[in-house]
Amino acid sequence: MELSGAGVSPGIAVGEALLLERESITVFRLLLPPDQVETEVQRLMRAVEESRQQLQRIKLRLANEVGSLHAYIFDAQLLMLDDPLLLDRSVAVIREEHVNAAWALRTVSEQLHALFDEFGDAYLKERSTDLDDVMGRIHLNLIGAADAPSLSRLPRPQVLVAGEITPSEAADLDWERVLAVVTDGGSGTSHTAILARSRGVPAVVGLREATKRIPAGALVVVDGTRGVVIVEPSQPALDGYRAQQEQARVEEVRLQETRGLPAVTRDGVRLCLRANAEFAEEAAIALLYGAEGIGLFRSEYLLGRTRAFPSEARQVEVYSSLLEAVRPHPVTIRTWDVGREDLAPGGPSSPNPALGERALRLLERDPEPFLTQLRALLRAAVQGEIRILFPFIAGPGDLRLAKQLVEQARASLRREGLAFVEHVPLGLTLEIPSAALSADLLAPDVDFFSVGTNDLVQYLLAVDRADPRVAAHYEVLHPAVLRTIRHAVEAAATHRRPLSVCGEMAADPLHALLLVGLGVRELSMSPAAIPRVKAVLRASSVEAAREAAVIAMRLPNAAAIQEHLRRVLGHALPEPVPANS
Numbered sequence: 001m002e003l004s005g006a007g008v009s010p011g012i013a014v015g016e017a018l019l020l021e022r023e024s025i026t027v028f029r030l031l032l033p034p035d036q037v038e039t040e041v042q043r044l045m046r047a048v049e050e051s052r053q054q055l056q057r058i059k060l061r062l063a064n065e066v067g068s069l070h071a072y073i074f075d076a077q078l079l080m081l082d083d084p085l086l087l088d089r090s091v092a093v094i095r096e097e098h099v100n101a102a103w104a105l106r107t108v109s110e111q112l113h114a115l116f117d118e119f120g121d122a123y124l125k126e127r128s129t130d131l132d133d134v135m136g137r138i139h140l141n142l143i144g145a146a147d148a149p150s151l152s153r154l155p156r157p158q159v160l161v162a163g164e165i166t167p168s169e170a171a172d173l174d175w176e177r178v179l180a181v182v183t184d185g186g187s188g189t190s191h192t193a194i195l196a197r198s199r200g201v202p203a204v205v206g207l208r209e210a211t212k213r214i215p216a217g218a219l220v221v222v223d224g225t226r227g228v229v230i231v232e233p234s235q236p237a238l239d240g241y242r243a244q245q246e247q248a249r250v251e252e253v254r255l256q257e258t259r260g261l262p263a264v265t266r267d268g269v270r271l272c273l274r275a276n277a278e279f280a281e282e283a284a285i286a287l288l289y290g291a292e293g294i295g296l297f298r299s300e301y302l303l304g305r306t307r308a309f310p311s312e313a314r315q316v317e318v319y320s321s322l323l324e325a326v327r328p329h330p331v332t333i334r335t336w337d338v339g340r341e342d343l344a345p346g347g348p349s350s351p352n353p354a355l356g357e358r359a360l361r362l363l364e365r366d367p368e369p370f371l372t373q374l375r376a377l378l379r380a381a382v383q384g385e386i387r388i389l390f391p392f393i394a395g396p397g398d399l400r401l402a403k404q405l406v407e408q409a410r411a412s413l414r415r416e417g418l419a420f421v422e423h424v425p426l427g428l429t430l431e432i433p434s435a436a437l438s439a440d441l442l443a444p445d446v447d448f449f450s451v452g453t454n455d456l457v458q459y460l461l462a463v464d465r466a467d468p469r470v471a472a473h474y475e476v477l478h479p480a481v482l483r484t485i486r487h488a489v490e491a492a493a494t495h496r497r498p499l500s501v502c503g504e505m506a507a508d509p510l511h512a513l514l515l516v517g518l519g520v521r522e523l524s525m526s527p528a529a530i531p532r533v534k535a536v537l538r539a540s541s542v543e544a545a546r547e548a549a550v551i552a553m554r555l556p557n558a559a560a561i562q563e564h565l566r567r568v569l570g571h572a573l574p575e576p577v578p579a580n581s
């Protein structure tokens, strides 16, 4: 039986399934005599305080083990403990209804879940898990079980199968003995996925029915790269996976050896490979994979659960921590790339969000979030090499607006006498075809370009990048895409402006080679893709890539281009993995 989900941490694992089952706690509603009400309030306060101390201990341990950047995961729960919505309301329920603390907690928890569900939003769903986790902890402390049940000592290496794994469970896990993680729910940005990636443990999430369909103790194969889980595989399939696993292990060792090596081609051309990141804690992972800095930080992931923009001080803190983590390499931070629908889920939205009011087009409604962000970026620049990247620019008019805004931010910082850097490199994303095709007009007024192929392909080919029904039409190698990129590369070269490619195209080794052949010298990609791309670039020459690109530009369609690239450059790719059948 094969189950499909989303592979959020690559690699293959084979092992016995450990089914994480939860007992739901029965809570009784007990009516208290009036003179016991305050004692019950005190009991709740004590349980909350104990919970706080436990969470702080977990946070500290996590900070020591995997670095402080991960420990932030528990800040959300620690904040919940202080949130009046939780504690004050629970106390109010005890006092008003004269009920036991456990019942009051349950009542408030249900109200908060209803509130989270109302927004139907992925971020708040994640916070629901935090809420359950924190409530479960307080409850256990209330009923006298001093420590929450723990998975911190597994008897032997196993594959963890669960509905969801709460952040504190994930932090508490005996990761040395966790072969892989498999969950019904979750997403690539869930805490479990982040931790699994940083531990190098394969993970597949979003399987919906894994806990129902995988019997405890069953032998499973977890392929975190393809996002599949095979339950009780046949012997030949198992042999195939074990061979793949061994091959991956050997390759990983080989790739890790190249971590400190420069991305230099056989004919001596130095290329630069950087990482795309969504969260500050990914900076450490990026370095682990040999990234020379962050080529794209998608800052909008900093928007909190209320979808509110973070304060200037908070942003200075995050941007500075990124700079500190990757110093002496630079960090390119993209300004808010959001649409109205991202700011208020379920609220007003453009009829076609991908073509509507997003990024700087929101300026007219409210320039404040953009000004605040630019002020934070200019202030953080004191700490290291920061570059500001404007997304979703359609042409010179948008660029003028962006630069005026930067000037406004500078002027306000000057007025306030705050420390900041006057001249931070300003760049723009070439992702709207009109901008890419007027790169020659834009170049004199920017310091660098970053080609966002994810959107460039969608807008050039009129294919919604998020719609699986038209996925076959999403052709990264379409001749129009290559022509547009070539134009941008030439314009950048003429004006001596650095240009990088930060879309997914850069993460595909063969496509990366083609980009190099077209004249691109800097690529930014998800951290885990870097070692493989580097190995392929080191095994090739720019000359061969250039010749391949010249011919590719004359071919009539994506399929012919792909076939040509494979034929002339494919020798640099790693040996194909043997089929598992």
Ligand code: PEP
Pocket: 296, 298, 431, 451, 452, 453, 454, 455, 456, 502, 503, 504
């Ligand atoms: C892109 O559009 O290629 C890009 C890198 O940005 P995003 O995927 O965040 O739109």
Ligand code: MG
Pocket: 391, 431, 452, 454, 455
């Ligand atoms: Mg984009």
